[in-house]
Amino acid sequence: MENLRKELEEIRREYRQLITYLRLVNKMRERVTTALELQEVLDEICQSLVDYFGAAFARIWLYNRESNELRLVSSRGIYTRTDGSRSVIKLGTFKKGKLQRIALEKVPHYSNSIQDDRDSPIRDPEWARRNGLVSFAGYPLVLRDELVGVMVFFSRNRLSETILEVMSLYASLATLAIRDAQLITEQKELALTDPLTKLKNRRYLGMYLEETLKVSRRYGDSLTVAMVDIDHFKKINDTYGHPVGDEVLASLAEILRSSVRESDLVVRYGGEEFTLVLQRTNRERAKNVLERIREDIAGRVFDTQAGKLSLTVSIGYTTCDCNGEKVRMTRFLRVADAALYRAKEGGRNRVEFLPLETDIDGEIHRSEEETPHLRP
Known part of the structure; x- marks a missing residue:
């Protein structure tokens, strides 16, 4: 009878503990699902493990299908670095550690x-001892049998079966929250990306240029904006058809992207027109870069389904030496476009510069129908 009483008491204790944990999971779910940005969601997942379940530290790796590797994206608790030697874990290597097995086998692993x-994921047992770490649990984040990532946490206490089961539930909720945030991020990215060239689009340019101007003013950096337009592009479309025109646009986008630095921006502004934003680039340096691009394109042969084609581009640009001077984004684009118009009027296949203070209305006389982006 005494044994039965003790057993019932133990069951009740575990039941109360389970209810407590489930309430905590619900609190964690509320915190995670109210976050909108992907990084915010990832950090909330890890921080909740620290705040509600006493994890010494918690981490998340996301799976990258293209490179077949796990990338550390969030770490909270006593160890918050995400750029160490274990920040990238290859899954295709012959030697497989615990994190790799969690990802490949898609089953949880734990140790008390x-x-x-x-086989501990912590390489330095002495560091674990100094920090009083006792246990570890790692969960694959899987949705419809597809790996999303791996969630792990380390504790100074032993992990009961109840905690492990509750954490399995939390891992499922975390997976849904992460995937939802990823989809939102992807949708935002699609809204700001040109589907043909995979370059950023005009909408993104507006946001980017506003922020870049602020930074350039703060540090007194030079900033150049250039408009690039394919000469006689309408003739290409009319002669060979729009699919060939699309091939040319995609090829030119790749040339432009590879011709500037990673810190610079290439945008498909619309039609056959592209915009370059060159950071920390003054007038002379911009002239050299843009002339090199123009010459490179003029000397190329483009392979298309209609055969080999040659083409040229006209480029107009303006530069701001942003020494505290406040310049409107629209002014930048209007002057660069006016410089492009001058290049077209001057015979095409050339680079033209106009100072930022140019009287645009006196410089060009195109109708609003021809240049809707020049409207005040």
Whole structure:
């Protein structure tokens, strides 16, 4: 009878503990699902493990299908770095550690004696001992049998079966939250990306240029904006058809992207027109870069389904030496476009510069129908 009473008491204790944990999971879910940005969601997932379940530290790796690797994207608790030697874990290597097995086998792993566990994801047992770490649990984040990532946490206490089961539930909720945030991020990215060239689009340019101007003013950096237009592009479309025109646009986009630095921006502004934003670039340096691009394009032969084609581009640009001077984004674009018009009027296949203070209305006389982006 006494044994039965003790057993019932233990069941009740575990039941109360389970209810407590489930309430905590619900609180964690509320915190995670109110976050909107992907990084915010990832950090909330890890921080909730620290705040509600006493994890010494928690981490998340996301799976990258293209490179077949896990990338550390969030770490909270006593260890917050995400750029260490274990920040990228290849899954295709012959030697497989615990994190790799969690990802490949898609099953949880845990240990209540990580200081003595040779297979522990912590390489330095002494560091684990100094920080009082006792246990580890790792969960694959899987949705419809597809790997999303891996969530792990380390604790100074032993992990009961109840905690492990509750954490399995939390891992499922975390997976849904992460995937939802990823989809939102992807949708935002699509809205700001040109589907043909995979370059950023005009909408993104507006946001980017506003922020870049602020930074350039703050540090007194030079900033150049250039408009690039394919000469006689309508003739290409009319002669060979729009599919060939699309091939030319995609090829030119790749040339422009590879011709500037990673810190610069290439945008498909619309039609056959592209915009370059060159950071920390003064007038002379911009002239050299843009002339090199123009010459490169003029000397190329473009392979298309209609055969080999040659083409040229006209480029107009303006530069701001942003020494505290406040310049409107629209002014930048209007002057660069006016410089492009001058290049077209001057015979095409050339680079033209106009100072930012140019009287645009006196410089060009195109109708609003021809240049809707020049409207005040």
